[in-house]
Amino acid sequence: MSAFWSRLKDDFQLSIITLVGSLAVLGVTPYAVYRLGQRNWLVGFTDSFLVVGTVLAVCYAWRTGNTVRPGQFLAAIYSIGAFLVSIKLGTNGLFWMYVLILFNFFVVPPRQSVMVTQVTLLAVCLYGWLNPQEVFASHYQMGSFIVTYELSSIFAFVFAYRGRAQRRELSQLATEDPLTGIGNRRTMNKELDIAVADSRRYDIRFGLLVLDLDHFKQINDQFGHAVGDDVLVRFVNLVDAACRPSDRLFRLGGEEFVLLVPNVAREGLNGVATKIQQCVREVLRRPDGRAVTVSIGGCMLNGHTERESWLHEADACLYAAKDAGRDQIVIAAP
Structure with a gap:
């Protein structure tokens, strides 16, 4: 058990993937069970796929020590899942898009997060534009959603970018001699x-x-x-x-x-x-x-x-x- 906590303490990215993955499994599993029970097959199977994919990605990160690929995989499947849930549930599904923003900026580099979140936003808005009333009640609601989504993305980007820069600086201070640049x-x-x-x-x-x-x-x-x-x-x-x-x-x-x-x-x-x-x-x-x-x-x-x-x-x-x-x-x- 001590080795488990020690590894989480030493590897920030692994701890983030483990924490976010665990919360995602705990939070999404009840929805998957409920929607499958209601015979809402598309959303139910989407939620189930997200749960299984999260568990596999977290296990892969722990086994290999590679946190980049699991993070990218989770960002991709969660973006697809958020899109499918949004077009199926409409306004109620859009709330998951804000969770997606936070998740992406935590588990993948900021620039990749910007690309994924913007592509997902474009896909949802394009579908909503082509299919009125299915996702957004009006164009005004779509505009409001775009503004709040982009503001949330900007705040998340600034926080994630600064956080990664500070962790990189702290890592250098902890492992390198500041004068010569060699290992301490x-x-x-x-x-x-x-x-x-x-x-x-x-x-x-x-x-x-x-x-x-x-x-x-x-x-x-x-x-x-x-x-x-x-x-x-x-x-x-x-x-x-x-x-x-x-x-x-x-x-x-x-x-x-x-x-x-x-x-x-x-x-x-x-x-x-x-x-x-x-x-x-x-x-x-x-x-x-x-x-x-x-x-x-x-x-x-x-x-x-x-x-x-x-x-x-x-x-x-x-x-x-x-x-x-x-x-x-x-x-x-x-």
Whole structure:
């Protein structure tokens, strides 16, 4: 049960699809039963289809983790359902169109929601225009419905657009280092846990490097934090250029970084460390022209069953590199 709530907490879109889907099933099922009992077959089967489609879409989202396709599927079938209910029940069916607006803007991206809601509106109004008295009592009522529908759509669009933008910003703040743009410690912990699991499951070899810029405090003290920040950014760019696309760099804190290297042996891990060390020494400079150097400690995942012990061993090797005079590399023996 705790895993269920944890997944809902971590995945906003899944929680929305689950919540809206559950409410839709609870709200539409009584109508489906009632209309089938009244032999109103078109609306009854439409409601039943919406209930079954909602259950299948929510189950698919939970099983695959993909919330985009279920959201698009639900938006499509609910739009069709709202159209059929509107043309069958007339004015009483139009109230479901407002529920459709809210639903679409919650489960699919705002621009897609605009397209779906406008197409549904056009279909209902076109049918009402061609078939007077079946949907709208008068053209005045149709005009009023269009105005209120569009106003509701605008409000929903603004809310959904701002909400998605804010969630995206919060996600970046929670997972990225704001200065360098690489993963922060939280992201690193998650990636290391995945690496440990993949190593056990697929027998993939992983290496870990902990990198620390030597005498970085002197740079901040002598030239200011703005210069120090610039050195950190240039350091990250150098490491990215020296590594493979599959290697992942994280900022552990301050001037200390962690590099996760997949599919590598100990000799290869040492080669990566050497390449980074030489690149930093040759390219990275302080404002006074002196070279910036980096101390590196590392180890393989072999023998470690959890992230903490793996990171601790690599960190111990880093301290050994610093004790050896800095600008050194220490890779743990097998």
